[in-house]
Structures are given as structure tokens and as C-alpha cells.
Amino acid sequence: MTVSPLRGTPDASPTTQISFLGASAADISHVSARGSESGEHRGALEPYATGPGASYLMPRAFSAGERVTVTAVESNGDERRAIGTSFTVGRLYQVPPPPSLPRSAPTAGSEQSFVSLPNMHPPTVDVTTPAADPGLGDIFLAPKDGASQPGAMIVNPAGQLVWFSPSPPGQEAADLRVQDYLGQTALTYWQGSIVLNHGVGEGVIDNTHYQTIARVRAGNGLSMDLHEFDLAPGGVAWITVYEPVYANLSSVGGSTHGIIEDCAVQEIDVRTGLVMFEWHALGHVPLSASHWPVPHTAGSDWDWFHINSIDVEPDQNVLVNSRNTWAAYQIGHSLGSILWSLGGRSSSFELGPGVRFAWQHDVRMLADGTIQMFDNEDDPEIEDRSRGIDIKLDFATHTATLLQQYVNPGRPVLADSQGDVQQLPNGDHLLGWGAVGLVSELSPAGALTFEMSLAENVASYRAYRFPWVATPARAPAIAASVASAPATTDVAASWNGATAVVSWQVLGGTSPAALAPVGSPVASSGFETTIASATSAPYVAVQALGAGGAVLATSAAVTPTPA
Helix, strand or coil: EEEECCCCCCCCCCCCEEEEECCCCEEEEEEEEEEEEEEEECEEECCCCCCCCEEEEEECCCCCCCCCEEEEEEEEECCEEEEEEEEECCCECCCCCCCCCCCCCCCCCCCCCCCCCCCCEEEEEEEEEECCCCHCEEEECCEECCCCEEEEEEEEECCEEEEEECCCCCCCEEEEEEEEECCCEEEEEECCCECCEEEEEEEEEECCCEEEEEEECCCCCCCEEEEEEEEEEEEEEECCCCCEEEEECHHHHCCCCCEEEEEEEEEECCCEEEEEEEEEECCCCCCHCCCCCCCCCCCCCCCCEEEEEEECCCCCCCCEHHHHCCEEEECCCCCCCCEEEECCCCCCCCCCCCCCCCCEEEEECCCCCCCEEEEECCCCCCCCCEEEEEEEEEEECCCCEEEEEEEECCCCCCCCCCCCEEEEECCCEEEEEEHHHHHEEEEECEEEEEEEEEECCCEECCCCCCCCCCCCCCCCCCEECCCCCCCEEEEEEECCCCCCCCCCEEEEEEEECCEEEEEEEECCCCCCCCEEECCCCCCCEEECHHHHCCCCECCCEEEEEEE
């Protein structure tokens, strides 16, 4: 049985729930949660949808700075045992809303435009090395910064747009990828705003029709961060959370009235929104581990840890990466204790030649135990290039050995932030270069097998490659205008997110209810297909056709605009 907040947590949220993971709600009784200042807090147990466990929800908040003691009884048949935890409630800093910054004016060639979807302007994509294996799938990005719209974006290996979802004003997307949710293929991403050095938003889960089937939010009164959104079997989401709290930083030379960005891991039961498990870096990692400069001014924010990835292992232990301590930590799922650390000031392993890493992202443990990561080496600059690396851990000798590194073979690429490495089914590795806006695929021998770049100054936190088949629930889009040629209408057709369109058929008629095919189908020419149709009908529409001419969907009928 794991009880969260974990014992010794120094800064639990005042509105925290008490999470009991590992026994059914019926086997948990006599729950008591008592604050040293606020007294007893009555509540009720709410079971998880994913499996054994329940959260004790209390309508009244705890007092900042007080000590909370939790006790309960767990029953297992005729056996009963006492369980519980104790923690301190943090003094949370209220993060101000992000400033409203106008989007810079687009430069020539920096954004795409479409006649049929005039309000959509994703960044341009330039494929500089054609994909050696197009069958590996599409590329999943979340472009931001620069002059184009931010949002979630899929492009095919030729660089043609497949799907784009513009973010609402003042927001952006991150970590777009394909995952499994309750046995069905899903498209997942984070959506929200950036404040200080982290995200404040929520996770979105869409089906293959681009319909939102679930949303994931952080619990305990906190906000979901952008850096990780990982789905596990049974409808569980693992997410990163940033919790700014007031803290005395004098032990590391900072202000006695400082603000520190604590970082937390939350395991969320998606269907109920309950927190199943919560781990805080504060209380487990010393402040002296950080490489990030300590501010000396009262009220200044210190991003000491900067969590940016979570990887849950088959044994349910959790690999957490900290950019600003230059270390990754293996966390025990039961008690939250650090089982071992790799890198940083107190590594459990002696780092062999070439292993040392700095400001890293996206640390994963592969099936064979290899540790894989994106090693930024910048901000501030340590080396003149970023890289992907594979590391072998020897638990008998406590050594870490460099197995392989992945660098851009054409020129050194240095990413001062963001980035990831994805191992592909054919043995290649896809590297998203984060802030650089570059995506490279390398063969096992290090040869470049695919490369594409986003428009100038456009970044993507991560990049992935997956096979993707989708049929949008929305109808295709159409724009039509009377052409200069007699009895001709210019038609532009698109179907945002469709992957099976082979050709387009123009329909024309005297009313939306009386449409008939005009001419022969025209082959699809990418995201948007333009057709000079030999018709002067007062109403036109388009049909998206699949293999063998099957009708996939029909647009609304529109009246062509005058020339």
C-alpha cells in the first residue's frame, strides 16, 4: 500500500487529497487526517476506475505550513494493519498569468496558407533529406515560437501537412504523439500556457476521428505541466507538475524569502481525475544538487530541478529526469525513495568516457536496460553540439558505459533547450532537436536517413514518428470562386487530418439537395487540392474519395464567390 502525499513531503498542496494505492476502497477504513493547526479533516473515499485504490477527498483545505498526520486501517481478510503518512503543507506561490504577447508578423515563406481553411497558418516545413523508409510513418510535432501559429501538427515524410490544430490565443501545444488509451489508438498532447519555466494546462486525448474523448488535469489544486504526458495501461496518465513554493534558500546562498520551483510526478486515474500517486523532488533531492544559478533577490524564482521526463518501468519504478541537476533518478513506486541516480553531483554510477551529460532531456530506459537520452549540452553551453546517447549501467561494478552516441553527421547541432530521441522499429533513431526546429533520423551506423526543418525560429519540444490512420469526424472544407474562364469554377478542397484521400470529385447543382458529379475525379495533391472545374452551377461541393473511388465524405455545398 502506497499512501500519498509520501511521508516527509515538505510542501504538499493545501488542497491535497490522500491517495491510497494498492487496496480496494472497501478494504480501507478508519481514515483520519489531522492538521497540527486546522485539526481533523472529514472526508470520503472515492475509488479509482483503473484498479485497487481510492482517494480520501476532504472539502476543507489544510493550513499552509502545518504538519498533517494521516492514519487508516487496511483489511486483508481477517488481517488488519495500520497504514498512514505524515507531511508538511507548503506555502504556495500564486503564479501570475502569462503576459499577452502579440505574435510577430510572418515573414515570406515562414507559414503555410490554405484557401479552404483561411484561418489556419502552420509553419512551413522543408525536407532536406528524403525519408529512406517512408513506411515508418508520419512526423508528430508541436510547433511554437516564430511567426507562424503554434499548435499540434502532423506532417508526412514528404513534409506535406496531414493535420494541424491551432492553439487558442496565448496558448501552445507540446508532446504530440500516438498512444494507447483503454485499448484504442489515441492522439495525445498537452495544451496550455507557459509561465515562469513551465506549463500550466491540461492533457488532451483524441480518437482517430480527432474527437476529444478525455482530458487530463493535475490534481491537488495544481496544474499539469507540458514536459510529460505518458499513458499507461488501464487508463492511467503520468504527468509532470511544477509547484512554486516560498522557501528559505539561505542554505545554498540564496534569499531567505525565495521562491523555489518544486517538481512533482503525479499518477492520474484519467476517468475519475483522482491522484493515485504523487512524488516531490523537494525532500528527496538536496538543493545543492542543482547546477542552476541561485537567485539572491527576495521573491525571485529558482528553477532548481526542472523535471522534463517520466519513464515508468515494467516493475512500476519510475525514472525521472532533472535537467538542472544534470541527473536522472530511479524512484521506487512504493515509498518514493531514490533507488539510484545517474549523473549529477552524487551519481550512483561512475561515468565512463563520453558518458557525462548536461542539461539533458527525455531520459528513457529501453527494454534491455539501456538508458537513452537527449544530451543538450547547452544553456549555458558546455559542449559545441547536442547529441543522443545510449548508456549501459552495470549494477555490479556501479559503472556507466557509453554504448553509442547520435550526432548530426552534416554539422554540429546545439539545442539550448528541449529535444528527444525515439528508437524506431527499423533500428533507426529519430532526434527532435527541440529549440532548433530540426528533426533528423539516423541509421544504426549514424547515416542520415531523413531530415526536415521547421521555419526560422520555430521550435518543437519533441518530435516523434508513428504510423497514423485517421478519418476526421468533420466534413471536408471547400472554397469556390467564379473563374475568369467561361463556365469554370475554381475549387479548393481539404480535409484536415484525413489520411486515406486519393482523389476529389467536384459536385455541382441548382441547390444543395440537387448535386451531381462534374467531370472526373482529380488526384489529391497534398493537404489542399485546387481544381478548375468546368461548371457554372450556383452550388458546388466536393467528395473525398478513397481507394477504388469509395466516397469517404462530402463537404457542405457553397455558392462560388464572384470573380
